[in-house]
Amino acid sequence: MPEPASGQDPVVAPGVDVSRPSIARVYDAFLGGKDNFESDRAVVRQILRIAPELPAWTRENRRWLARVVEWLAREARITRFLDLGSGLPTAQNTHQLAQRVNPAAKVGYVDNDPAVIAHGRALLLENANTFFVPADFTTPDQLLADPVVAGLLDRPVGLIQALILHHVEDLDQTRELVRRYVEALPSGSYLAISHACNPRDGSEPALLATALEEKFREQFPSLRFRTPAEITSYFDGLELLEPSVVRLFDWWPPGVDHDETTAASLSEAAGQILYCGLARKP
Numbered sequence: 001m002p003e004p005a006s007g008q009d010p011v012v013a014p015g016v017d018v019s020r021p022s023i024a025r026v027y028d029a030f031l032g033g034k035d036n037f038e039s040d041r042a043v044v045r046q047i048l049r050i051a052p053e054l055p056a057w058t059r060e061n062r063r064w065l066a067r068v069v070e071w072l073a074r075e076a077r078i079t080r081f082l083d084l085g086s087g088l089p090t091a092q093n094t095h096q097l098a099q100r101v102n103p104a105a106k107v108g109y110v111d112n113d114p115a116v117i118a119h120g121r122a123l124l125l126e127n128a129n130t131f132f133v134p135a136d137f138t139t140p141d142q143l144l145a146d147p148v149v150a151g152l153l154d155r156p157v158g159l160i161q162a163l164i165l166h167h168v169e170d171l172d173q174t175r176e177l178v179r180r181y182v183e184a185l186p187s188g189s190y191l192a193i194s195h196a197c198n199p200r201d202g203s204e205p206a207l208l209a210t211a212l213e214e215k216f217r218e219q220f221p222s223l224r225f226r227t228p229a230e231i232t233s234y235f236d237g238l239e240l241l242e243p244s245v246v247r248l249f250d251w252w253p254p255g256v257d258h259d260e261t262t263a264a265s266l267s268e269a270a271g272q273i274l275y276c277g278l279a280r281k282p
């Protein structure tokens with residue numbers, strides 16, 4: 001990863017506390033973005049000492065998101081997308097991916113980070129089919145009642161929960177959140193999840209995941225990695241598409257050529273850190 005530039009901090013948007021790291025800005029720094037501050041970059045430096053491959057994972061997460069959104073828009077003919085915990089805008093955001101396939105596709109973003117909210121407002125100006133809702137996704141009743149979110153539920157939706165569910169510490173609460181959102185979606189909708197994984201089986205990948213989890217939790221105490229079985233349980237009652245719940249690198253939609261380049265560049269342990277899946281609501 002290019003070392004985040006120091007001494008070139010971006011303008012501070014209202015409500016943004018730069019003295020403490022935010023996960024949205026730390027993630028932006030991993031992606032090589034410019035919307036981060038020294039408090040965020042200090043976390044990045046500590047994490048890189050444990051897992052120098054993490055930037056490759058964050059980039060792969062965005063590539064996975066692109067594969068999912070393009071497949072949903074093109075093959076599944078999904079015209080509504082709800083991206084919970086959207087993060088700071090980067091290259092190839094959900095609305096750009098979906099609207100490249102179908103300019104009429106409507107995309108709603110939700111995030112509660114002040115820096116993301118400031119950028120989200122700017123995103124709103126881009127076109128009439130892109131929306132941003134500044135909200136906490138852990139209060140589904142409130143969020144589902146929001147006119148923008150409610151307005152997206154008139155047709156099958158692609159619900160994206162990319163690298164957000166592991167910010168809720170309690171597994172049962174997280175499962176219940178997923179269940180509430182899925183319950184609100186029309187039949188024929190899809191649920192896409194990517195998630196930090198810890199197999200917790202004493203293996204080398206588990207030791208690496210535990211070291212990462214502990215370091216992240218020093219700053220973000222609610223963060224919780226989950227086992228592949230726990231991640232799979234979010235999809236209960238849904239039709240999981242092949243290849244089911246797997247490493248991000250191993251998830252490719254039907255008919256799309258596998259690119260093994262990134263996976264081949266990672267160690268076996270680092271290769272296990274992020275898992276994902278896509279399922280259809282019957």
Ligand SMILES: C[S@@+](CC[C@H](N)C(=O)[O-])C[C@H]1O[C@@H](n2cnc3c(N)ncnc32)[C@H](O)[C@@H]1O
Nearest residue numbers: 024027085086087111112113136137162163167
């Ligand atoms: C690691 S980033 C992932 C961004 C994007 N989904 C992606 O995969 O590229 C996690 C995002 O979730 C947001 N987030 C965390 N907890 C949240 C909450 N309770 N409500 C809304 N957003 C939240 C953070 O602000 C951050 O932007």
